[in-house]
Amino acid sequence: MAEISKYPIQEQAIVLSLLNTGVRRAELAGLTWSDFNFRDCTVHVNKSLLVFKDFGYQHTTTKESNDRYIDAAPSTWHLCSNAKNAGSRYAIS
Structure with missing residues (x-):
């Protein structure tokens, strides 16, 4: 895990969020x-953000239209909290 600390905080949050959730x-x-x-x-987790080549971005339901709550590891929460302080509208962008 020491290798990931070489990358910007937002990239760390993306990778760890995918792995931990x-x-x-x-x-x-x-x-x-x-x-x-x-x-x-x-x-x-109740929506997805899709990217279309000629259309742009669109929010839609999740792949299986399921609405769920997921627990996350403390390391993920720490990174997300730091990313939130950066002021982005989307949690991971």
Whole structure:
């Protein structure tokens, strides 16, 4: 894990979030800060952010239209908290 610390905080958050939560890439891209519950250490996954070549971005339901809450590891919460302080609208962008 020492190798990942060489990368910017946002890239660390992306990689560790994918590894620690098991969410799909589009689901991770669609997360907004309102989906994070820092008190309970859970993430609400209920949408995906898709990219279309000639259309742009579109929010849609998750692949299987399931609405779920996922627990995340403390290291992921620390990185996400730092990324949130950077002021991005999307949690992982």
